[in-house]
Amino acid sequence: MASSYQAEENQLPLKPIPGSYGLPFFGALRARFDYFYLQGQDDFFLTRIKKHKSTVFRTNMPPGPFIASNPRVVAVLDAVSFPILFDTSKVEKRNVLDGTFMPSTSFTGGYRVCAYLDPSESNHSSLKSFLFSLLASKHHSFIPLFRSCLSEFFTELEDQLSDSNSAKFNSLSDKMSFNFVFQLFCDKKPSDTPLGSNGPEHFDLWLFFQLAPLITLGLPKFLSLLEDCVLHWFPLPWFVVKSRYNELYDAFYSSLGSSLDEAENKFGIERAEACHNLVFMAGFNAYGGMKAWFPTLIKWVGSAGSELHRQLREEIRTVVKEEGGVTLAALTRMELTKSVVYEALRIEPPVPFQYGKAKEDIVVQSHDAAFKIKKGEMIFGYQPLATKDPRVFDRAEEFVGHRFVGEGKKLLKYVYWSNGRETEDPTAENKQCPGKDLVLLMSRVLLVEFFLRYDTFTLEAGKVLLGSSVTIKSLTKPNTATP
Numbered sequence: 195m196a197s198s199y200q201a202e203e204n205q206l207p208l209k210p211i212p213g214s215y216g217l218p219f220f221g222a223l224r225a226r227f228d229y230f231y232l233q234g235q236d237d238f239f240l241t242r243i244k245k246h247k248s249t250v251f252r253t254n255m256p257p258g259p260f261i262a263s264n265p266r267v268v269a270v271l272d273a274v275s276f277p278i279l280f281d282t283s284k285v286e287k288r289n290v291l292d293g294t295f296m297p298s299t300s301f302t303g304g305y306r307v308c309a310y311l312d313p314s315e316s317n318h319s320s321l322k323s324f325l326f327s328l329l330a331s332k333h334h335s336f337i338p339l340f341r342s343c344l345s346e347f348f349t350e351l352e353d354q355l356s357d358s359n360s361a362k363f364n365s366l367s368d369k370m371s372f373n374f375v376f377q378l379f380c381d382k383k384p385s386d387t388p389l390g391s392n393g394p395e396h397f398d399l400w401l402f403f404q405l406a407p408l409i410t411l412g413l414p415k416f417l418s419l420l421e422d423c424v425l426h427w428f429p430l431p432w433f434v435v436k437s438r439y440n441e442l443y444d445a446f447y448s449s450l451g452s453s454l455d456e457a458e459n460k461f462g463i464e465r466a467e468a469c470h471n472l473v474f475m476a477g478f479n480a481y482g483g484m485k486a487w488f489p490t491l492i493k494w495v496g497s498a499g500s501e502l503h504r505q506l507r508e509e510i511r512t513v514v515k516e517e518g519g520v521t522l523a524a525l526t527r528m529e530l531t532k533s534v535v536y537e538a539l540r541i542e543p544p545v546p547f548q549y550g551k552a553k554e555d556i557v558v559q560s561h562d563a564a565f566k567i568k569k570g571e572m573i574f575g576y577q578p579l580a581t582k583d584p585r586v587f588d589r590a591e592e593f594v595g596h597r598f599v600g601e602g603k604k605l606l607k608y609v610y611w612s613n614g615r616e617t618e619d620p621t622a623e624n625k626q627c628p629g630k631d632l633v634l635l636m637s638r639v640l641l642v643e644f645f646l647r648y649d650t651f652t653l654e655a656g657k658v659l660l661g662s663s664v665t666i667k668s669l670t671k672p673n674t675a676t677p
Contacts, residue, residue: 285550
């Protein structure tokens with residue numbers, strides 16, 4: 195018997211799920227070409243919503259053959275239906291981090307790391323509890339360490355802008371992010387290890403080889419078939435990045451002594467498994483997340499213009515002066531700054547996709563109808579549409595910096611970037627990001643440090659493989675010293 199995910203008082207008529215998968219093999223290929231080359235991500239979904247007159251429908255999702263054995267999904271693309279993907283009593287999260295396929299465990303030392311585990315699996319709780327414990331032990335370092343890394347970042351940003359009349363935000367941000375992550379976990383600078391300055395490059399290639407089936411390089415149209423054959427037909431081979439990953443692993447392993455002791459003695463996790471999980475969290479979740487997220491945040495704030503910049507700098511400088519520095523108490527008081535971070539996470543979440551496989555027959559509701567999803571069917575959510583649902587958010591396609599100030603906080607339950615509602619917290623029993631609070635903290639600190647140093651700035655934005663590219667064109671410093 196199907197269970198209903200929505201409250202009884204919101205019952206809507208049960209309708210069959212619209213859409214089809216087309217012919218085996220060929221339907222998946224057609225969908226892949228539509229998604230990557232003919233329509234693009236957003237239009238791929240929007241045209242199907244319009245065609246089916248529904249935000250819940252059946253479709254194929256890339257990569258399809260021969261990487262994914264079953265590309266068929268039920269898409270849930272509105273703010274009401276999307277949260278079914280967070281309910282691990284209804285959906286299974288085993289091996290679905292990247293969608294309908296899973297990269298080889300060779301990329302993670304032969305282990306299925308925590309991100310690929312369902313909470314029902316025996317080692318999920320111990321691994322995630324270990325990650326929580328490690329983060330908790332480092333909480334006093336978060337703000338001072340990140341501010342120190344940002345200080346070096348801004349010096350390099352200004353130097354590059356002075357030399358070239360523009361500064362590439364992404365590459366400098368990547369370097370800063372890796373330095374922060376490595377120092378946070380390992381209590382030393384990567385330059386003090388054999389890694390030297392190679393960490394970001396090693397992680398970039400390691401990430402690319404895993405995520406290539408989900409990527410298009412943006413090449414000219416006449417090269418689409420060639421690109422598709424290289425990236426989307428077969429997995430890229432692990433051995434190409436083996437030596438780079440081993441360098442990363444060795445650097446972390448040799449620096450994580452007390453943390454690995456805790457994993458082994460307190461949580462019963464083998465040292466090698468604990469280290470591979472930490473490298474994955476450091477490289478995929480932390481560095482990879484910051485690589486996509488920080489340029490996106492700065493893009494939206496920069497594009498919002500000088501009036502928002504004025505409001506931000508006034509709030510930030512006033513609160514920092516009153517609190518006597520950049521402290522947790524100060525950050526908590528900055529309502530507009532917090533809202534701006536939430537709004538950027540709403541309008542362009544760093545991880546756009548969510549997947550889960552129905553553990554039982556489920557009835558899911560959209561705004562207009564109810565649909566029965568059968569046990570074993572893959573459910574897919576494209577988060578940018580769910581968090582830009584015009585029936586929840588006014589001016590949903592616009593970046594509105596003050597959206598979540600005051601009464602607007604009530605809408606935070608519809609911000610889903612962390613694999614859960616913003617109003618909920620990660621636990622060892624769910625799949626919400628264990629570093630959720632750290633991401634929010636770092637985002638606020640980044641904006642605070644930006645507007646303590648500069649009154650306003652201008653930029654040019656573009657696209658890169660899995661996010662935005664930002665080029666800083668100008669930085670305007672205040673006439674008087676900042677607090």
